[in-house]
Amino acid sequence: MRVLILLLAVAATASVSDLDWWKTALIYQIYPRSFKDSNADGIGDLNGITEKLPYLAETGVDAIWMSPIYKSPMYDAGYDITDYRQIQDEYGTMADFEKLVSVSKSLGIRVVLDFVPNHTGNESEWFSKSIAREAPYTDYYVWSDGLNATDENGTVYTKPPSNWVSNFRKSAWEFHEGRGQYYLHQFVIGQPDLNYRSDSVQAAMKDVLRFWLDKGVSGFRVDAVNKLYEADPSKYGGVYPDEPLSGIAGLGPDDYEYLRHIYTENLDETYDVVYNWRDVLDEYINSQGEYKILMTEAYADLQLMIKYYGTKTRNGSIPFNFSFLGDITKNSTAWEIKTVIDKWMTYMPSGKVANWVNGNHDQSRLANRQGEDRVDAMNMLALILPGVAITYQGEEIGMTDGYVSWNDTQDPQACNTDDPINYYKKSRDPNRTPYHWDSSANAGFSNTTGATWLPVADNYRTLNLAAQMAAQKSHYHFYKDVVTNRKTPAIQEGDLDTRALSESLLVVTRLLPGEAGMLGVVNLGADTQTVDLTSLKLLPADLEVVASGVDCTLEKGATLTKSSVAVSGHCAVLLRSGVVSYSAAHAQRLAYHLLLLALACCILSTTFI
Ligand SMILES: *[C@@H]1O[C@H](CO)[C@@H](O)[C@H](O)[C@H]1NC(C)=O
Ligand SMILES: *[C@@H]1O[C@H](CO)[C@@H](O)[C@H](O)[C@H]1NC(C)=O
Ligand SMILES: *[C@@H]1O[C@H](CO)[C@@H](O)[C@H](O)[C@H]1NC(C)=O
Ligand SMILES: *[C@@H]1O[C@H](CO)[C@@H](O)[C@H](O)[C@H]1NC(C)=O
Ligand SMILES: CC(=O)N[C@H]1CO[C@H](CO)[C@@H](O)[C@@H]1O
Numbered sequence: 001m002r003v004l005i006l007l008l009a010v011a012a013t014a015s016v017s018d019l020d021w022w023k024t025a026l027i028y029q030i031y032p033r034s035f036k037d038s039n040a041d042g043i044g045d046l047n048g049i050t051e052k053l054p055y056l057a058e059t060g061v062d063a064i065w066m067s068p069i070y071k072s073p074m075y076d077a078g079y080d081i082t083d084y085r086q087i088q089d090e091y092g093t094m095a096d097f098e099k100l101v102s103v104s105k106s107l108g109i110r111v112v113l114d115f116v117p118n119h120t121g122n123e124s125e126w127f128s129k130s131i132a133r134e135a136p137y138t139d140y141y142v143w144s145d146g147l148n149a150t151d152e153n154g155t156v157y158t159k160p161p162s163n164w165v166s167n168f169r170k171s172a173w174e175f176h177e178g179r180g181q182y183y184l185h186q187f188v189i190g191q192p193d194l195n196y197r198s199d200s201v202q203a204a205m206k207d208v209l210r211f212w213l214d215k216g217v218s219g220f221r222v223d224a225v226n227k228l229y230e231a232d233p234s235k236y237g238g239v240y241p242d243e244p245l246s247g248i249a250g251l252g253p254d255d256y257e258y259l260r261h262i263y264t265e266n267l268d269e270t271y272d273v274v275y276n277w278r279d280v281l282d283e284y285i286n287s288q289g290e291y292k293i294l295m296t297e298a299y300a301d302l303q304l305m306i307k308y309y310g311t312k313t314r315n316g317s318i319p320f321n322f323s324f325l326g327d328i329t330k331n332s333t334a335w336e337i338k339t340v341i342d343k344w345m346t347y348m349p350s351g352k353v354a355n356w357v358n359g360n361h362d363q364s365r366l367a368n369r370q371g372e373d374r375v376d377a378m379n380m381l382a383l384i385l386p387g388v389a390i391t392y393q394g395e396e397i398g399m400t401d402g403y404v405s406w407n408d409t410q411d412p413q414a415c416n417t418d419d420p421i422n423y424y425k426k427s428r429d430p431n432r433t434p435y436h437w438d439s440s441a442n443a444g445f446s447n448t449t450g451a452t453w454l455p456v457a458d459n460y461r462t463l464n465l466a467a468q469m470a471a472q473k474s475h476y477h478f479y480k481d482v483v484t485n486r487k488t489p490a491i492q493e494g495d496l497d498t499r500a501l502s503e504s505l506l507v508v509t510r511l512l513p514g515e516a517g518m519l520g521v522v523n524l525g526a527d528t529q530t531v532d533l534t535s536l537k538l539l540p541a542d543l544e545v546v547a548s549g550v551d552c553t554l555e556k557g558a559t560l561t562k563s564s565v566a567v568s569g570h571c572a573v574l575l576r577s578g579v580v581s582y583s584a585a586h587a588q589r590l591a592y593h594l595l596l597l598a599l600a601c602c603i604l605s606t607t608f609i
């Protein structure tokens, strides 16, 4: 009987951790094309990822999220999917994928896939059948007749159904001869938007989720979810309404930011779809014994983002918070960074899980956006704040944007500018260059004798993982030390306290009674500053350095006291305190109250006697 209870208890704890794994997961975003090439064709692939899984396990990563690996003609680096159920040839086979999942599992790493529901590639069978008006595909996409217009000479011509602009510039409508109608593409011409007003599309996309869940994936990151719906023409007299102008100076009708996207973004209908997908994922919790994560990419205002979390009656997703990307710059002060953190924590519904994203394949590298001297600071903040942390490949070693010439440029967002001089302002290629494994040819990314799909950044000989592993101090060592300490109860569950002690000093504390406290201290300035932390009353006085950034003179293992912590310029440092005890404070208060009581008794007794 006893043994049985013990077994049940063990089983219960195991399942709790499997249900809660996602709440504090460190998720590593892999951009498959640029991670590791296993067969010397210059393109990263699944077997390359599998080969490097031990590295990720050693680093302490809980899950990998892979950018799209599905069948695609690569008009938008795989975000133009022609078959949601097949692996792109150059990335490998379904067997390679299954091997990747099983090796991941054996190393304790979960696999999260990118789900791209807004559009397919134009070479998909669904699109061909929709062109041919074959049921049920007829209305799978957003089709519309053009509008009749007359030019100055009185000649009648047809123009697109509305003024909508693609995210990658120019009209969002493309005429298709075969169907004799326009189709909508919020991204490139080769990415026709699916029609979420079709029940068949809704059902088909749920089946796609089930297909991969059946293969044992642990959840999805959903791409561009805020673009799922566009205005319903039946509510606008049968036409797609034009969007109003943004009024932003210096832009023309081809620019995405020229319009205010009130009819093509963040429509109310979107949220239900997300909640429905959540339900599909929940079908698998019992059968696979783990919670499935759902994260949504939606660049939107905070209030709109928060709705993705769910409602009183429906569970939703974790909306990606891009505030680290969008709202923090090289010049942000400690006050501003604290405000960004506090804002999210304030608006987030209670009981939900926060997340911190420091980079992705669409944004300049952390080192370029925020400066090389802030790489450790930003990595640490994402890792010690409550909730999910997402690291884009290469940020753990502080990779920088690579140079990609006009001739080598692949990104449609840059190619669509037709501008060989200024293309780079729109290009996302510099932050997608291959990972720097070591100082050998092609940075150890590929053994090809030809060109890699994007050129390797030329600083790889000095800035690479092998060099950082060998060095005494490096971004990588710091990152890994912080990740190790991320597993402590204080960071997993402790209360959060953020303080900007000056323009350049930020202190993030995580305290849990009965456990060692953890605090990250960041000096954004160039000069050493001495910090007095005695205002953190519950923080024990004795501190030890457990992770020391590249610019820190406080070394790992050093001990100090909270009244005086000298933080060198650009230093990010993680400190561990002694065990936090509420009982000591309690005991003190109790003693004080007892004293008061005794005094009162004394006074009373003397008065009455
Ligand atoms: C445009 O004109 C054609 C004839 O030239 C007509 O068949 C069609 O219905 C008109 N479309 C609209 C939206 O008025
Ligand atoms: C898909 O779109 C691309 C342009 O992005 C075009 O070159 C190609 O011909 C299209 N393919 C089909 C089947 O429509
Ligand atoms: C939402 O998810 C939580 C677990 O994370 C579960 O306890 C709760 O029952 C779910 N609510 C609904 C409405 O499904
Ligand atoms: C930072 O400040 C400098 C100097 O004041 C300014 O030139 C630069 O544009 C600012 N950068 C950002 C990203 O705000
Ligand atoms: C961060 C991210 O995933 N961005 C993607 C958003 O969706 C478009 C279209 O699918 C892609 O081009 C981006 O890379």
Ligand SMILES: CC(=O)N[C@H]1CO[C@H](CO)[C@@H](O)[C@@H]1O
Pocket: 299, 300, 301, 302, 321, 322, 323, 325, 326, 327, 343, 344
């Ligand atoms: C909560 C928050 O900071 N929201 C941000 C989300 O991302 C967009 C784009 O980066 C920002 O404009 C929002 O401020």
Ligand SMILES: [Ca+2]
Pocket: 037, 038, 039, 040, 041, 042, 043, 044, 045, 090
């Ligand atoms: Ca390859």
Ligand SMILES: [Ca+2]
Pocket: 118, 186, 193, 194, 227, 228, 229, 230
């Ligand atoms: Ca759409």
